[in-house]
Amino acid sequence: MRMKLDRRTFLAGSSALAILPFARHARAAGRTNPIIALDADIGNLDPGNRVGTTEGNIIRSVCQTLVRFEPGKTSWTNDAAKEIKQVSDTEFEFELNPGQMFTGGFGEMTADDVKYSFDRYINGDSNGKKLAYADDMEALKSVEVTGKYTGKLILKHPSAALWLIGICDASGAILSRKAVEQLGDKIATTLIGSGPMVLKEWRPKEQFVLAANADYKGPYKAHFQEITGKIIPEHKTSFLSYQAKELDFTAFDADQLDTAKGLPDTSVIDRPGIDYTWIGINVQKGDLADPRVRQAIRWAIDVDAIIQGAYSGATSRARTLLAPGLLGNWADAPLYTRDLAKAQALLAESGKTDLTFTFTCLNDATSLAVAQIAQANLAEVGIALTINAMDSGAYWALGADNASKDLELTLIPYTSKFDPSFQTQWFLASQIGLWNWQGWNSPEFDKLHQEGLETLDKAKREAIYISMQKLLDESASCIWITHGRNFFVNTAWLKPMFLPSGKDWQFEFFDKA
């Protein structure tokens, strides 16, 4: 094919080329509904068996809870509940607003739906299997229905955590009994709610679309007709997409802070994190069962180099499980600065040689950088690491069906809530085979966890959680890396909203700036 270049063609081509750089800006500027990036896909939409924050964020916007977090705060106000009355430390009466309709034609919400939703945490799912997030509602003894819209929450013991991490959060989502019974196992992929938004579309590993729920009767109507969430596991990729105006909101990695600050029409959000990333060591696995090997690994890994190399020095090093600012933060926790002599002495004492372990992590750039630094560090004391980088779907599937039993060393990023019991619950013996990937079993830790749940006195709770972290430290099963720092960029016209942790996004409160 021959191309004829005449004056007209040249002018048309030149004009098109000149317009091209502005086309994407025009497209972004013309958007009325935001497109945002999430680093993990939806795994399980059953509130009690959700996998991570993606589902939690969706569930909170699609379902109603008795009380809902206020925009950007950990305080709450009534949502599905018209009124909640505290009768005693262990008894609460609630009355629902009438006319709150479930989507999909599943009818009006009643007190029986509340009982059904919460009973699943007490009795397990339809097969009697314990829900993954059952401990969020640990304090709940029963729910009594006293009328169409009224009922009582009966607690086993006074609880400071129940409202904060249970009833107010995704675990407290009120489901339709009729819908759950009809959907069966499909509840993992279908979300029926009565909240401000509906899950209009979900294309796995690609995107989901949340749309405003036209039938929502409550006070928190969604500000956008639609919010599209693109699944982009790699922050660096989503940041590039943001720069190309394909996105309006995304998290980004610390090493791109300077670039983000220089972007036009962009707001940069920088939040100290309360999450916790650590290298978990499976105490039940072969040579790792020897505490001296675990201690040697802890002395050999250079966490400061990890902070510098993998996180660009933009976040600080974690000393312990609970982040500064949270109840129970162990400020005096020991800091293990790399000491090869100690590591080698411990390995010699253990008599183990030619050690080879698998280091499992997510396949994002930061996790791979952590893995490679740990690999280089441990090679210096004669421990060979094979890196097993997994995509997020396969990685988080390790939290079910005892799939974690063969893990050895694992880089684990968990998100936090504002009550310490949420963090400590993942280290309980009952979580082995689920989310306790260290396989660590301490009856004393479990007992203290229970005490922490049942204690209301703040000072006593603080002492309990510090004791628990000391036990974790003695086990040498966790090498704490960082509590993270959350960075986000958003286009100037968008006002995102999230809880102070930075990870719990409130799609229903996303608004135009």
Added chain:
Amino acid sequence: MSGLVATLKGICSEREGRLGLAFTCLILVFALAGPLVSPDPNVIDVKARFAAPGLAHLLGTDNLGRDLLARTSAGTRYALTLAVMIVVISSVIGSLIGIVAGIAGGWVDRAVTAVFDIVNAFPPLILAFALIALYGKGSATFVLLVTVVFIPQFGRMARARAQTLRNLSFIEAERMLAVHPVTIVVRHYLPNVAGPIIVLASMNLPVVIAFEASLSFLGFGVQPPKSSLGTLIKDGFISINQSWWPTVASALVLAIATLGATLLGEALRRVIDPKTAGVR
């Protein structure tokens, strides 16, 4: 020896051949001399991350402060080693299977052709994902995978040649004289098949190099801390805001390697097998 000189002369007789030979030699020198002039490619120095090219690090450093010259050289060495290994293994196995099918004919020929068709029916990347899911990531899986993909190409070429030779009078004569079939294969079939197979092998080298880089780019190839041109490009792309040279350096090396091997292969085809020159 005179044959080699004649081939080299033939390659150098055209501009593309000279360029291909020069690029290939350059890449070979880069891959082999890398360890002599640069440090260990896996040594991490986080204080020197994203260092610009300079005297200490001629191509700069990556996100973990590793020397990029060393890593690019190691990645090139890895790609070339794999490519040569795969091409040699698949050409030997493919040629033998093809010759046997061509000589035997009948159901043996039909069975071999059917297997080749089945293998060819799978797009290489899909086959790669399936084999990786079965056997896991790593160099051994990669060699197995690409060898399996390339065997039919060599097999078909050898089979076609063998079928042509089978009915020629000098082969008939040897058979009539009760010469052992293996002797006939070694004496007549292999030398006649070798030329086109060598040409095909040289044409497949850049394909294997690019395929390895693609799989590594997607995270299914070489595993850390080893480097590959694909992982270097990917890591560089992810950190392109911090430094552009990791991506540019490794992409340039990949481009030179594949272009050089392609041009050299074309030139080799013109010299060794002029009948098929220009045919793809």
